[in-house]
Amino acid sequence: MIPEKIGRYKILGELGRGAMGIVYRAFDPNIGREVALKTIHLDRQDPQMVERFRREAQTAGTLSHPNIVTIYDADEDNGIFYIAMELLQGETLHQVIEQGPLAVEQVIPIVEQIGSALDYAHARTIVHRDIKPANIMVWQGHVKVMDFGLAKIASSRLTNTGLVAGTPAYMSPEQAKGLAVDGRSDIFSVGTIMYQMLTGVMPFHAEHLTAVIFKVVTEEPLPPTTVNSMLHPGLNRVVIKAMAKDPARRYQRCEELIAELKNYAALGTEKPAAATPPKRAAEVKASPVAPATPRWKRAVVAVAGGVLLMAGVGLYLQLRPGPESPTTVPAGQPVAAPTPAPPPAAPASPPSAAPPNPGNPAGSQPVLAPASGAPAASPAAQPSRPGAETTAGQPARSSPSAAAPGRQAPAGSQAAGVEGRVVVHTQPEGAKILVDGEETRYRTPVNFGLTVGRHRITAERSGYETQTQDIVVRQDQTVQVQLDLKPTGERRRLLPFRR
Numbered sequence: 001m002i003p004e005k006i007g008r009y010k011i012l013g014e015l016g017r018g019a020m021g022i023v024y025r026a027f028d029p030n031i032g033r034e035v036a037l038k039t040i041h042l043d044r045q046d047p048q049m050v051e052r053f054r055r056e057a058q059t060a061g062t063l064s065h066p067n068i069v070t071i072y073d074a075d076e077d078n079g080i081f082y083i084a085m086e087l088l089q090g091e092t093l094h095q096v097i098e099q100g101p102l103a104v105e106q107v108i109p110i111v112e113q114i115g116s117a118l119d120y121a122h123a124r125t126i127v128h129r130d131i132k133p134a135n136i137m138v139w140q141g142h143v144k145v146m147d148f149g150l151a152k153i154a155s156s157r158l159t160n161t162g163l164v165a166g167t168p169a170y171m172s173p174e175q176a177k178g179l180a181v182d183g184r185s186d187i188f189s190v191g192t193i194m195y196q197m198l199t200g201v202m203p204f205h206a207e208h209l210t211a212v213i214f215k216v217v218t219e220e221p222l223p224p225t226t227v228n229s230m231l232h233p234g235l236n237r238v239v240i241k242a243m244a245k246d247p248a249r250r251y252q253r254c255e256e257l258i259a260e261l262k263n264y265a266a267l268g269t270e271k272p273a274a275a276t277p278p279k280r281a282a283e284v285k286a287s288p289v290a291p292a293t294p295r296w297k298r299a300v301v302a303v304a305g306g307v308l309l310m311a312g313v314g315l316y317l318q319l320r321p322g323p324e325s326p327t328t329v330p331a332g333q334p335v336a337a338p339t340p341a342p343p344p345a346a347p348a349s350p351p352s353a354a355p356p357n358p359g360n361p362a363g364s365q366p367v368l369a370p371a372s373g374a375p376a377a378s379p380a381a382q383p384s385r386p387g388a389e390t391t392a393g394q395p396a397r398s399s400p401s402a403a404a405p406g407r408q409a410p411a412g413s414q415a416a417g418v419e420g421r422v423v424v425h426t427q428p429e430g431a432k433i434l435v436d437g438e439e440t441r442y443r444t445p446v447n448f449g450l451t452v453g454r455h456r457i458t459a460e461r462s463g464y465e466t467q468t469q470d471i472v473v474r475q476d477q478t479v480q481v482q483l484d485l486k487p488t489g490e491r492r493r494l495l496p497f498r499r
Contacts, residue, residue, distance in 0.1 A: 007077040009037055009084065021080075028072070028084065035072060038083045042076070050081070057083045059126060060148040067117035069137075069146045088146075090139025093193070097133055099462060100430020101200040101228060101443045104235065108261055110136075110197070113143035114190060115254030122183030122253070129181065131189035132170040133196070168209060169202055173217045173245050184247040187254060191242025194261075198235060199227040200430070200443040203243065220245070230445045234267030420473035423447045424481045426459050431485060434458040459483045 002024070003011055009026040012034065016023050021040040028035055040053050057074035064070070073084040093110065096102070102110075114136060121128060128135075128148060137144040168176065172188035175181050195203045203221035206212045221243055223236040238261050244250045251257040260267065424433055426444040433442040436456050442448060444459065450473050458468045464485035471479045 035084045065120045093136040094133035117145040119254045234264035419475040421478040431459040431461040
């Protein structure tokens with residue numbers, strides 16, 4: 001039953017519910033406006049969850065910035081703790097990215113607004129610690145950063161209970177190790193989001209949570225142009241620097257990142273210092289194990305032994321706005337991921353650049369993991385995904401249609417017969433490409449190699465009719481494919497800068 005009032009707020013309806021509590025649309029009679037009322041029952045939740053809820057109110061309540069969700073009030077009423085916050089419209093950046101990679105002209109204003117919000121928070125020694133697409137709302141080109149429930153003062157190391165908290169796929173190496181973090185940790189997360197926006201894939205992907213954490217700590221991401229060959233090489237430098245393992249080698253402030261991102265075309269083809277060949281699982285297996293176990297490794301092992309997936313951490317993990325029309329959602333709402341799509345064909349590039357499972361990729365949900373614990377199997381022994389495990393000195397094999405865009409497959413692989421190229425453009429961009437009926441990791445626009453002969457190119461994008469074109473690839477020639485996708489119905493355009 002929906003209550004009539006909570007505190008002074010008149011309840012107008014329910015916006016959604018999750019493991020922690022309920023979010024209501026409410027009316028504040030004191031100021032005459034509608035708000036989102038995020039509630040939690042104090043007697044039904046773990047004390048750590050209650051503390052996170054209180055911290056969100058205290059931390060976000062001290063911040064006043066156009067790109068940070070506004071907190072109006074926080075209080076208790078009959079055993080219910082609530083936060084009154086601004087009511088937001090739009091969709092999460094997670095939902096935007098699901099539609100396909102974004103053009104760099106779209107990425108820049110998004111990153112600029114995220115960076116402005118974070119620099120503001122960092123100047124007040126507040127580190128967000130859970131920057132990810134699900135915590136960023138987008139509406140008509142305007143961006144809001146949400147959910148400061150994991151935010152900490154930069155001088156503190158861990159939570160009071162010694163837990164490593166965050167979302168593994170987006171957290172920095174130092175955060176994954178359980179070390180002290182500052183604003184540069186959030187900058188690493190922004191770099192990960194940039195990588196995902198530009199390529200459509202996660203830089204660190206694996207089937208298991210422990211393997212994701214291991215890759216974040218030990219592997220260098222592949223340059224974005226190896227995944228999307230249509231990108232300018234200057235973007236490699238910006239993204240890779242933002243994601244440097246060593247915080248001292250990253251941008252020290254978001255404004256530095258934004259300045260170089262706006263000037264990416266002038267950065268040329270110079271290879272960034274941090275973009276060294278990644279140390280892959282095959283090499284890790286062949287490496288001797290040091291007898292001493294550093295603190296961060298114990299933290300990762302503890303995750304393997306008993307990580308607590310916080311499916312209910314944050315009420316909004318269970319909530320999601322409808323797909324057909326702009327919806328009003330409460331601030332701080334991480335949106336549940338959609339039903340998983342069929343897995344793509346195995347890529348020729350190393351496993352860490354494989355596309356994430358769009359339904360619920362490992363490491364995409366927040367975790368609260370012990371910083372130390374019982375020994376468990378090393379994540380290095382985990383294959384990145386079924387069929388992708390390699391041994392030292394033996395590269396993984398892949399199908400021709402899944403070769404990395406813009407790169408020829410090595411001699412001796414199944415793609416060794418590539419003798420022509422195919423360039424596919426769609427309107428709108430961001431369509432998924434199938435070759436001869438088999439899925440690839442390509443998103444338009446894309447340029448890839450293909451064996452000579454007849455092939456069928458198919459473009460798919462949610463909300464649009466599937467388009468197909470038969471082509472003939474000839475030796476040393478490039479085939480241009482242009483497919484115009486027709487909407488299946490009326491589509492909303494929440495991003496005016498989306499092409």
